[in-house]
Amino acid sequence: MPFQGDIGSSTRVRKSAFELTSSEVDKLRQAFAALRKLSVNDPADPRGWLQQANVHCWNCGGGEASVENIHGNYWFLPWHRAYLYFFEKILGKLVGDPDLALPYWDWDTRGRNVMPPPYVIPGNESNPLFDRYRGVAPWQAMPAWATSAEEMKRLLSLRDWASLMGGPAGSRRPGALEFGTHNRVHQWITDPRGRANCGVQDMGIFSTAGQDPIFFAHHANVDRLWEVWRNLGGEQRLPADAEFRQRTWTFYDENKRWVSISMDQILDNAGSLRYEYSRPSLVGRMGHGVAVSHPLTGAVTPAPSKSVAKAPGAAQLLTSEPQTVSAPVLVSAEIALFGAAPPSLEPTVRRLHVDGVALPPGGSTTVRVFVNLPDADERTPPSGPNYIGAFTVIPHHGSGHADVTRQDVAFELSAETEQVVPGAGAILVRLIPLAGEDMRPLGLTLEYQKVYVATE
Numbered sequence: 001m002p003f004q005g006d007i008g009s010s011t012r013v014r015k016s017a018f019e020l021t022s023s024e025v026d027k028l029r030q031a032f033a034a035l036r037k038l039s040v041n042d043p044a045d046p047r048g049w050l051q052q053a054n055v056h057c058w059n060c061g062g063g064e065a066s067v068e069n070i071h072g073n074y075w076f077l078p079w080h081r082a083y084l085y086f087f088e089k090i091l092g093k094l095v096g097d098p099d100l101a102l103p104y105w106d107w108d109t110r111g112r113n114v115m116p117p118p119y120v121i122p123g124n125e126s127n128p129l130f131d132r133y134r135g136v137a138p139w140q141a142m143p144a145w146a147t148s149a150e151e152m153k154r155l156l157s158l159r160d161w162a163s164l165m166g167g168p169a170g171s172r173r174p175g176a177l178e179f180g181t182h183n184r185v186h187q188w189i190t191d192p193r194g195r196a197n198c199g200v201q202d203m204g205i206f207s208t209a210g211q212d213p214i215f216f217a218h219h220a221n222v223d224r225l226w227e228v229w230r231n232l233g234g235e236q237r238l239p240a241d242a243e244f245r246q247r248t249w250t251f252y253d254e255n256k257r258w259v260s261i262s263m264d265q266i267l268d269n270a271g272s273l274r275y276e277y278s279r280p281s282l283v284g285r286m287g288h289g290v291a292v293s294h295p296l297t298g299a300v301t302p303a304p305s306k307s308v309a310k311a312p313g314a315a316q317l318l319t320s321e322p323q324t325v326s327a328p329v330l331v332s333a334e335i336a337l338f339g340a341a342p343p344s345l346e347p348t349v350r351r352l353h354v355d356g357v358a359l360p361p362g363g364s365t366t367v368r369v370f371v372n373l374p375d376a377d378e379r380t381p382p383s384g385p386n387y388i389g390a391f392t393v394i395p396h397h398g399s400g401h402a403d404v405t406r407q408d409v410a411f412e413l414s415a416e417t418e419q420v421v422p423g424a425g426a427i428l429v430r431l432i433p434l435a436g437e438d439m440r441p442l443g444l445t446l447e448y449q450k451v452y453v454a455t456e
Ligand code: C2O
Pocket: 056, 060, 071, 080, 182, 186, 206, 209, 219
């Protein structure tokens, strides 16, 4: 049946997981306990813990071939928003509290790049928010660069929706909000050192990630940051193509009804979904000092057509050593010739692309990218105009399964980086595989196909 919207209910306010009162923590724990119990007592109930985790697994490549992957393209943000909505309503139903709201883990707030205490203390199964498949210790901090103010500013300053949200349906092109800190947090929770470059369950592999309660606090923050970014730029910060606008998904709701929710409803979190985010109160850095200094002019970028096939490039190998490659700087007219993504009608931004990234099945790693800094290595500070950003690859399945294959990573050039990338010719791109804070992974074999800068 069609989703009706949460008409008549009050607005649920999602708070930072660091700011919950003790009765809010108790309520959340009761809800997760009930969710886990339902999974044991009635494994067929679609609202139970494992069934809910498997909804995520099914939609990220664990379903039939006909199920479109909700990672690696612009479905990522709206699908996870809808998934969290129904999950939150189920939690509320199980404890008889329709106002129960998911907390968010604001790893971008200073000092909160550690797991929120209610999820790790006590660190055993008496705590329904605990998960034994985690590699981090309580109070262990994530590498600062992954969630730094500079990193958040880089993210929230992206002008084009495709840079932040990902490429259109059918592409294998995650957006920066996905391939950056989102993936990094998944990897870090289970494997903070990341040296062996293989994904570790639960959070470190998409098919099992929904089994860890922290998943939902992590994704609430991703959803919140999407909202912060949208509010900086208005409606033009959304894809306008019909395929996006007309998309619906189906979920089981809190009453076990199979309901279909539309994109319009998903985009209307305040009205249709009836939830909002309260600002982190400790330091209130929600805006990250980002001014809307260079809004996109003109129309929304049209979605590139899917039908233009890319010429396969010869695979190149990135091992544990940093590597320098020469990359052409293409103007619009050259892009199709080069076999790259076709440009939009009115080129608006420049991006550095690393196309055709693939790891062996189950593989996971982080790669940091600089331009025109051929001596940079894993100890070079990730800042300044030559620093482009970092991407993390998370496997969809464990090592026994074939994985979803290649993806394309694209970084929109910041105003600062624009100064060091010429208008034509070539640049040197430095690719630095990274484990932990400043180590090299062991035995890495990452393939990629093309590196270039394109105006699009
Ligand atoms: Cu569907 Cu954080 O993953």
